Amino acid sequence: MPFTLTGLCEYREEIRKSRFIALAAPIASAVEAQAFIEQHSDLNASHNCWAWKLADQYRSSDDGEPGGTAGRPILAAIEAQDCDQVAVVVIRWYGGIQLGTGGLARAYGGSANKCLQGAEKIALISRVPLRCACSFSELALVKLRVAQIATLQTQLADLSRGRILLQR
Known part of the structure; x- marks a missing residue:
């Protein structure tokens, strides 16, 4: 690093x-x-x-x-x-x-x-700005996965059946 x-x-x-x-x-x-x-x-x-x-x-x-x-x-x-x-x-x-x-x-x-x-x-830590769109009912799931999973984009899309979009 x-x-x-x-x-x-x-x-x-x-x-x-x-x-x-x-x-x-x-x-x-x-x-x-x-x-x-x-x-x-x-x-x-x-x-x-x-x-x-x-x-x-x-x-x-x-x-x-x-x-x-x-x-x-x-x-x-x-x-x-x-x-x-x-x-x-x-x-x-x-x-x-x-x-x-x-x-x-x-x-x-x-x-x-x-x-x-x-x-x-x-x-020096690389940072990429991201934007996440989800409903209030899915917010708890998003927060849980943000803290746990490295392949965040795929996991969030799978959890919400494509409704949660994580974009650069």
Whole structure:
């Protein structure tokens, strides 16, 4: 079951004199994700790498780091935590010691992962609006079946000989 965040979360870490700050937040659209990234990026930092995931849509950026060493590990952290509707930006201030491609991937992905691990999450439950038409005399049957049966539409139609219609 996928999860999203209840609000903004933050994680700070220093790795070989480079400072990393990971920020994550829930999003509802691609526009909202880009706005979060722009709002929380620090123009004085060396790099502002990010990733976001929203259902089947996802994007990431290495922001000048070697290809695949920042954005993809951040996105992998989002997926590893089974998160959806989430944006993460990891800000790096270079400390003078090169980390190498593997070190960068571990630093960016690890910071994102620790940020998401510490975040308060809620389950994303798919909801479908339904409308039910029935007579008052059948209301008790409907309430009973709503609480018990997964294949609700078929069961209600069978109970009422086709008089109870459940529509999307």
